[in-house]
Amino acid sequence: MAAVTGTPPAAGSGAEPVAVTGWGRTAPTAARLLHPRSYTEAVDAVRACARPGARGAIARGLGRAYGDAAQNAGGAVLDMTGLDRVHVIDSANGLVLCDAGVSLHRLMEVLLPLGWFVPVTPGTRYVTVGGAIGADIHGKNHHGAGSFTRHVVSMELLTADGEVRTIEPGTPLFDATAGGMGLTGVILTATIRLLPVETSLMRVDTERATDLDDLMDRLTASDHRYRYSVAWIDLLARGASLGRAVLTRGDHAPLDALPARARRAPLAFRPGRLPGAPALVPDGLLGRRSVGLFNAFWYRRAPRAMTGELQRLSTFFHPLDGVPHWNRIYGRSGFVQYQFVVGHGRQEALRRIVRRISERRCPSFLAVLKRFGEAGPGWLSFPAPGWTLALDIPANLPGLGAFLDELDEEVAGAGGRVYLAKDSRLRPELLAAMYPRLDDFRALRADLDPGAVFTSDLSRRLGL
Amino acid sequence: MKDAFGTPQSLLILGGTSEIALATARRLIARRTRAVWLAGRPSPGLDAAAEELRGLGADARTVPFDALDHGSHEEVLGKAFAAGGPGGDVDMVLLAFGVLGDQAHDESDPVAAARVAQTNYTGAVSAGLVCAKALQAQGHGSLVVLSSVAGERARRANFIYGSSKAGLDAFAQGLGDALHGTGVHVMVVRPGFVHTRMTAGRTAAPLATTPAAVAEAIETGLLRRTETVWVPGSLRYLMSALRHVPRPVFRRLPM
Numbered sequence: 001m002a003a004v005t006g007t008p009p010a011a012g013s014g015a016e017p018v019a020v021t022g023w024g025r026t027a028p029t030a031a032r033l034l035h036p037r038s039y040t041e042a043v044d045a046v047r048a049c050a051r052p053g054a055r056g057a058i059a060r061g062l063g064r065a066y067g068d069a070a071q072n073a074g075g076a077v078l079d080m081t082g083l084d085r086v087h088v089i090d091s092a093n094g095l096v097l098c099d100a101g102v103s104l105h106r107l108m109e110v111l112l113p114l115g116w117f118v119p120v121t122p123g124t125r126y127v128t129v130g131g132a133i134g135a136d137i138h139g140k141n142h143h144g145a146g147s148f149t150r151h152v153v154s155m156e157l158l159t160a161d162g163e164v165r166t167i168e169p170g171t172p173l174f175d176a177t178a179g180g181m182g183l184t185g186v187i188l189t190a191t192i193r194l195l196p197v198e199t200s201l202m203r204v205d206t207e208r209a210t211d212l213d214d215l216m217d218r219l220t221a222s223d224h225r226y227r228y229s230v231a232w233i234d235l236l237a238r239g240a241s242l243g244r245a246v247l248t249r250g251d252h253a254p255l256d257a258l259p260a261r262a263r264r265a266p267l268a269f270r271p272g273r274l275p276g277a278p279a280l281v282p283d284g285l286l287g288r289r290s291v292g293l294f295n296a297f298w299y300r301r302a303p304r305a306m307t308g309e310l311q312r313l314s315t316f317f318h319p320l321d322g323v324p325h326w327n328r329i330y331g332r333s334g335f336v337q338y339q340f341v342v343g344h345g346r347q348e349a350l351r352r353i354v355r356r357i358s359e360r361r362c363p364s365f366l367a368v369l370k371r372f373g374e375a376g377p378g379w380l381s382f383p384a385p386g387w388t389l390a391l392d393i394p395a396n397l398p399g400l401g402a403f404l405d406e407l408d409e410e411v412a413g414a415g416g417r418v419y420l421a422k423d424s425r426l427r428p429e430l431l432a433a434m435y436p437r438l439d440d441f442r443a444l445r446a447d448l449d450p451g452a453v454f455t456s457d458l459s460r461r462l463g464l
Numbered sequence: 465m466k467d468a469f470g471t472p473q474s475l476l477i478l479g480g481t482s483e484i485a486l487a488t489a490r491r492l493i494a495r496r497t498r499a500v501w502l503a504g505r506p507s508p509g510l511d512a513a514a515e516e517l518r519g520l521g522a523d524a525r526t527v528p529f530d531a532l533d534h535g536s537h538e539e540v541l542g543k544a545f546a547a548g549g550p551g552g553d554v555d556m557v558l559l560a561f562g563v564l565g566d567q568a569h570d571e572s573d574p575v576a577a578a579r580v581a582q583t584n585y586t587g588a589v590s591a592g593l594v595c596a597k598a599l600q601a602q603g604h605g606s607l608v609v610l611s612s613v614a615g616e617r618a619r620r621a622n623f624i625y626g627s628s629k630a631g632l633d634a635f636a637q638g639l640g641d642a643l644h645g646t647g648v649h650v651m652v653v654r655p656g657f658v659h660t661r662m663t664a665g666r667t668a669a670p671l672a673t674t675p676a677a678v679a680e681a682i683e684t685g686l687l688r689r690t691e692t693v694w695v696p697g698s699l700r701y702l703m704s705a706l707r708h709v710p711r712p713v714f715r716r717l718p719m
Binding site: 017029067072073332333334395396398401402424427 | 471496
């Protein structure tokens with residue numbers, strides 16, 4: 001099946017439906033893939049998708065949402081990566097105005113030499129600005145900087161009526177669009193406030209935590225001293241080592257921290273790249289044994305404590321971007337990512353969940369824990385103050401669906417929520433408990449887009 | 465919509481009183497399925513089945529459906545697709561109707577024999593194509609077709625039924641290939657001897673199974689997006705051996 005992940009095939013008008021999946025490669029559905037090259041083409045495409053029986057449209061960037069957020073079965077998917085111009089860089093004030101289809105990778109390429117960095121980056125550079133707003137992404141600096149849309153000064157949104165509106169923070173339409181999973185319209189451009197940096201290197205402290213309590217104590221005690229902070233957890237460790245982890249925290253290195261040789265080109269951006277994962281990988285490669293061995297190796301490989309190590313940006317922020325198509329290593333069944341947040345003071349719920357995942361022997365080698373800071377105003381925005389854990393699990397693990405449903409109950413019971421940009425299996429009944437502004441979101445959509453022109457598999461599945 | 469594990473939120477069953485289909489519905493309702501359409505000839509049994517599924521928490525409705533009335537399929541099944549389930553679609557169609565017939569009697573009653581073939585094969589061709597078209601238009605969905613090991617190699621004891629299932633099986637495989645890449649998944653399920661009303665009073669074959677086991681295999685097949693499911697799984701190897709047994713020998717096998 002010609003599943004679309006990343007670069008689309010060279011289809012002209014996209015009249016023929018193609019199978020589309022998210023990054024997790026589960027639940028393919030067929031849609032007409034359209035490639036608008038100008039704002040006018042985007043407007044025309046949206047108007048055409050508003051015809052009765054057309055099953056609507058959804059914008060798609062680089063396809064890094066794990067689940068079905070950028071799929072639209074039987075309808076149209078607007079591939080926005082053709083709209084990728086950086087219009088204005090205001091180097092004096094640290095602002096950039098760009099198309100929504102520009103990737104964070106591209107922004108880093110053009111901004112770093114000028115001494116600016118994107119305000120928030122997730123674990124991959126290959127997300128578009130539109131996707132970053134639609135999912136209201138967060139990064140390792142959430143405890144200080146908040147999520148992506150906090151740094152958006154304004155944006156242009158193409159709505160279901162074919163009009164382009166300029167929207168600014170503090171308005172209901174902005175708050176519905178920030179984290180709104182593309183369901184309020186197509187973001188065409190955005191103006192983003194940037195972060196000044198002196199170098200393109202990171203100064204990183206690494207330490208090991210022996211168990212979950214040790215980890216939470218270390219994070220609570222000293223997170224505020226670092227701009228960026230994240231912990232990798234070994235979820236296959238049991239008993240006394242339950243929740244053992246490697247913490248990596250740091251900040252952009254100042255110029256005087258660089259050795260003399262590196263000071264000649266302090267803002268050079270040179271991400272490394274390895275060969276991609278092969279297209280055909282047998283299912284079950286990542287079983288308990290292989291992941292267990294990897295995790296033990298990864299934990300022991302990390303230094304017990306190391307300070308001030310200089311790392312490339314790409315090594316610190318985006319280690320997996322070095323392996324193109326790494327999502328293929330899970331085989332044809334694909335994988336699901338489970339990410340949730342529970343509030344401060346809900347450590348007991350977090351402990352219980354970590355214990356259950358460990359007892360269930362879920363083979364997850366990408367398990368990440370971090371502390372969130374203040375929430376943004378987005379109605380469906382995911383981050384909220386507290387603890388967030390993200391893990392990847394092969395989708396073909398028997399009984400996984402029922403197990404994750406139980407975790408959902410635990411999360412919702414603790415007042416937490418799961419991340420819609422990563423979801424592919426949440427029970428719709430739990431959504432309102434997790435997102436208290438859901439009714440406002442639905443009401444605004446009903447008003448703004450009565451014909452449900454903007455529709456995705458995610459919105460159908462969860463009744464957004 | 466189906467979720468990452470292929471579990472449907474809405475289900476259309478053709479052959480709404482089939483025990484295998486209802487066991488599957490129960491299993492899926494325990495997961496994600498909230499809307500079920502039971503298509504079948506109107507009967508107290510069909511209503512009772514819907515009532516039972518409602519008791520499990522599903523929004524279950526019945527649609528009058530007659531496999532032999534090909535002309536009505538488009539309209540009748542179109543209704544279920546137009547109303548859909550949560551999200552407005554039918555996420556999975558389970559084609560489960562069929563009759564066993566009475567081989568001994570039917571061999572001397574060609575009209576009765578033809579009825580078996582028309583129900584199991586031509587009825588399925590017509591209904592299957594109607595559903596395939598609707599699923600393709602919505603860009604996703606699973607069409608699960610209940611075939612049988614009897615269709616794998618014709619046996620003296622039930623070749624009328626077996627040949628109808630052979631036709632159905634070949635049709636479903638071809639349809640699966642035709643729909644490859646359209647977002648629609650066609651899965652052929654080949655159970656062995658299943659303990660149901662249909663087989664009551666007959667001597668169970670080796671490796672006999674139950675509707676619940678078939679339902680479980682269907683759920684696993686949805687998860688893995690499998691194209692062919694044998695129930696029990698070991699039948700795959702038994703049948704691939706039997707397929708190559710020379711006919712003079714096959715004829716004499718006690719089965």
